Structures are given as C-alpha cells and as structure tokens.
Amino acid sequence: MLHKPLDAIFPSPPDGLDPFALDPERVPEHVAVIMDGNGRWAKKRALNRLKGHKAGIEAVRETIRCASDAGVRYLTIYSFSTENWKRPEEEVVGLMDLFAKTMLAEVDGLHEEHVRVRTIGDISALPEETRAAFDEAWEKTKDNDGMTLLVAVNYGSRQEMLRAVQACMREAVIAAEETGAIPQVDERMFERGLYTADIPDPDLVIRTSGEMRVSNFLLWQMAYSEFYCTDVLWPDFNRYDFLRALLDYQSRDRRFGAVQS
Numbered sequence: 001m002l003h004k005p006l007d008a009i010f011p012s013p014p015d016g017l018d019p020f021a022l023d024p025e026r027v028p029e030h031v032a033v034i035m036d037g038n039g040r041w042a043k044k045r046a047l048n049r050l051k052g053h054k055a056g057i058e059a060v061r062e063t064i065r066c067a068s069d070a071g072v073r074y075l076t077i078y079s080f081s082t083e084n085w086k087r088p089e090e091e092v093v094g095l096m097d098l099f100a101k102t103m104l105a106e107v108d109g110l111h112e113e114h115v116r117v118r119t120i121g122d123i124s125a126l127p128e129e130t131r132a133a134f135d136e137a138w139e140k141t142k143d144n145d146g147m148t149l150l151v152a153v154n155y156g157s158r159q160e161m162l163r164a165v166q167a168c169m170r171e172a173v174i175a176a177e178e179t180g181a182i183p184q185v186d187e188r189m190f191e192r193g194l195y196t197a198d199i200p201d202p203d204l205v206i207r208t209s210g211e212m213r214v215s216n217f218l219l220w221q222m223a224y225s226e227f228y229c230t231d232v233l234w235p236d237f238n239r240y241d242f243l244r245a246l247l248d249y250q251s252r253d254r255r256f257g258a259v260q261s
Contacts, residue, residue: 002027004069010243017240022070026250028203030074031067032225034217035060037209037233050094055235057102066239068113068147070246074199075149076120078217082156096126099153100133107137114146120195121155150199157219164193164220196221204249206242208234224256 002009002024010019035056042052060077067075079099085092103117110117117137124131134151168185171192175183183189191197201221205214210231214222228245230237 001071002069003071009066009069010239013240013243017243019243022243022246023250024071027071027246028226028249029072030076030200030202030204031072031245032076032078032202032205032218032222033063034078034205034207034211034215035234035237036207036211036215038235040209041233041235049091050098052235053091053095053098057098059234059237060102061106062239063237063242064110064115064147064149065113066242068115070242072147074202075147076152076202076218077149078152078155078215080121080153080155081216082122082154082159083216085154096130100127100130103133103137107140110137110149111141111144114144115141116144116146116148117141117151118148119151119153120160121153122159123154125154148199150196152217155195156216158216160195161220164190167193191220194220201225203254204228204245206230206245208232208237224254226252226254 006019006022006024013019038052038056039049040052041055042049045051063077064075080095084095107117117134117140119134119138123134126134134153168189171189172182172185175181196218201223202218202225205218205222205225205227207213207227207229210229212229218225226249228248230241230245232241
C-alpha cells in the first residue's frame with residue numbers, strides 16, 4: 001500500500017518513465033539490494049574508495065525513503081560482507097566509523113517515518129562503537145510498525161547456513177535427550193536458525209554497477225527471487241532507478257517452478 005501518492009514519491013520522472021505505470025497492489029513485499037560500485041565511482045573521480053562509500057549514503061537514504069513510501073514492507077541492504085574484512089585496513093576502519101556515524105545521524109529520521117531498523121549478520125565482531133550504534137537504532141525503533149530495514153553487516157550466507165545447521169543439530173540433540181527420538185530436519189526447522197527466520201524471502205533482488213553475481217548474499221532466501229541488474233553505480237542510484245526496478249519486477253510472471261496455466 002502506498003504511503004504517499006505516486007506523483008509525490010516520483011515528482012520529476014525523466015522522459016519515458018511513467019510512475020503511474022506502477023501498480024500499488026503489486027509492489028514487492030521484500031526488496032534486497034546489493035549496493036555495488038562505490039569504489040568505481042570514486043576511482044572515476046580520482047578519489048579514494050572511502051569517498052565513494054560516503055557518496056553512497058545519499059543513495060541509501062533515498063532508497064529507504066522511496067521504498068517505504070512505495071509500500072515495501074522489508075528492505076535489506078548489503079552493507080558489509082564477511083569477505084570485506086580482506087579489504088585494506090584503512091578502508092575497513094573508515095567503513096566501521098561511517099556505519100556508526102551514519103546510523104546515529106539517521107535513526108531519529110527513520111524513527112519518525114516508523115521504520116524499524118535491525119541487523120542481520122554477526123555484529124559481535126564489529127568495533128564497539130559501531131555495534132553500539134546498531135544496538136541503539138534497534139532499541140529506538142523496534143516497536144515501529146512501518147517498513148523493516150535490515151542492514152546486512154558482517155553477513156555471509158554460507159556462514160549463516162552453517163549457523164542454521166548447527167542450530168538444527170542442537171535442537172535435534174535436545175529433542176533426542178527428551179524423547180529418545182531424533183527429529184527429522186525439514187525446511188522450517190532449518191529456517192529457524194537463519195537471521196531472517198521471521199522475515200519473508202525477498203521478492204526482488206537489485207544489484208547495481210553491472211555486476212552479475214550474488215556475492216554470498218541470501219543464498220537460501222533468494223531461491224525464487226526476481227533479479228534486476230543495472231549498470232548504474234551505487235552513489236548514482238536514485239528513486240527513478242528504484243522505480244525502473246519495480247516496474248521491471250511487475251513485468252515478470254512469477255510461477256515458482258509451476259507450469260503456466
């Protein structure tokens with residue numbers, strides 16, 4: 001359900017892009033975004049990579065606002081993967097500081113928009129200041145009833161699935177001790193061990209910067225997600241690029257493996 005009229009969400013569309021082509025009843029419930037291209041954006045301008053990450057903040061801000069206004073119920077943004085620790089120390093330290101400062105600066109505005117902020121990933125490995133900022137955002141917004149913003153930070157899908165397997169093993173051992181029988185592991189049992197246990201799978205996955213890979217992101221959850229890839233570098237991604245992704249999504253025929261009738 002739209003939270004604002006379409007012409008208010010998309011007030012100045014470029015030629016050839018019609019916001020009124022968007023069907024408010026078919027907006028995806030859950031959109032996940034692989035935000036790629038900050039480094040290339042900076043390199044094109046002879047800037048260091050951290051400048052590119054800082055430039056990407058406005059794209060994050062606009063995407064959150066636009067998704068919420070358009071009626072998206074869950075927005076997941078891939079902010080920092082478990083593999084990103086391999087980047088130069090200066091960049092990693094700068095990113096952690098940027099996460100903390102940005103979260104603290106934005107949380108009041110997100111709260112006013114009724115957005116609920118939570119993380120997925122192992123935040124125990126983050127610096128204390130960064131972890132505290134995310135914890136503060138969760139505490140402030142956890143009772144909100146608007147869009148849920150999931151920030152994937154120190155997240156890796158393979159690691160998440162191993163974590164889920166370990167949870168299944170613990171559950172099976174406890175059940176065997178109590179009943180003498182080992183329970184059958186099924187999808188529901190496995191999914192209880194995922195960070196997204198209470199979140200619907202993403203309907204739409206957006207990747208920017210022209211890359212065509214999933215980068216260890218939501219591998220279990222995106223089994224039947226629709227993909228939208230754009231050459232736009234993340235700092236240049238705006239609400240009209242988001243609209244293009246939504247319109248492309250609505251042009252798809254989602255059958256989830258069934259034969260079309």
